[in-house]
Amino acid sequence: MPRFPLVILLSFLLPTAALSAGKKFGQFIDEAEPEIPASIQEGKQWEEGQVALPPWPAEADLVEIDLDSRSAANFRYFIDSRHLKVGGDGVVRYTLVAESPSGARNITFEGLRCTPKGTYRLYAYGSNNTFTPVEGGDWQPISPQTGDRLHKELHGHFLCISRAFTPRPIKDMVRAFKGQIQGRENDGFLSD
8 A cells, every 4th residue: 555645644634524524624715705896886877868959050150170180182170169069968069060172061960978989979960951860870989990080080189188088178179179279288188
């Protein structure tokens, strides 16, 4: 019969003896830990507020957006500054006018959320001085892979405070459209 050192034999026999005596051995706990610690509380789910369509934009209220990515062949973009709003749900809602080089215009009513990567939603299309709601429109991610430079710049430079993921004050949005916000202000840092 092979000989085992006494220490090895005891390491096998002691747990068995403790279990047979009805005692727990070591520091292991038989019950599973809860999946979520008691100190963690579930946050409130974000809910979108009620949305009312704005009036038709007046030419005098349109402010051109000074986009970094614009070239001579691209559209020009305008925001109706008079009806630019931040809802109680944190959504920035705006009327966007896209003008082609030939002067043709597309008008939409949209919303944008200042989440870390940003999302936007189309609420209505405009034609003949009225808005027609979009049925079943949903929030779309803002992604550089889709080639949507407009919404990426609206999110990153004009409507949201970088790193805070909250909407800018409306007067600062209008200043940003006009190119009156300096780089450091645009980054969300406080001035010196």
